[in-house]
Amino acid sequence: MDTEHDIVVIFCTIPAIESEAMARALVERRLVACVNVVPVHSYYQWNGEFCSEPEHLLIAKTKKTMAEATIAAIKCLHSYDVPEIIAVPIVSGYGPYLAWVHAETKDEV
Numbered sequence: 001m002d003t004e005h006d007i008v009v010i011f012c013t014i015p016a017i018e019s020e021a022m023a024r025a026l027v028e029r030r031l032v033a034c035v036n037v038v039p040v041h042s043y044y045q046w047n048g049e050f051c052s053e054p055e056h057l058l059i060a061k062t063k064k065t066m067a068e069a070t071i072a073a074i075k076c077l078h079s080y081d082v083p084e085i086i087a088v089p090i091v092s093g094y095g096p097y098l099a100w101v102h103a104e105t106k107d108e109v
Contacts (some may be wrong), residue, residue: 001056008089009090019056066108
């Protein structure tokens with residue numbers, strides 16, 4: 001098993017008030033092994049208007065095979081019409097940590 005190339009990081013911005021519930025749901029469902037929550041301030045255009053919002057950035061680690069199920073869960077739980085959800089592959093990392101991420105996420109759905 002090549003756990004080093006089997007893990008992805010999923011980034012998602014979310015209203016701060018929703019971040020704990022989202023992180024808890026993803027971990028409890030074993031879709032992800034871990035979620036880091038970082039306060040951020042986002043600037044963007046939406047429906048022709050400039051927006052400036054305090055948000056939280058969720059940084060979730062999971063198996064590549066669980067990425068689509070994780071994205072689907074985020075879309076279902078998220079309050080935004082078009083939430084930011086981006087998955088990026090891990091190209092290298094600390095082997096024991098990546099093995100832990102693999103072990104903590106459920107098998108493919």
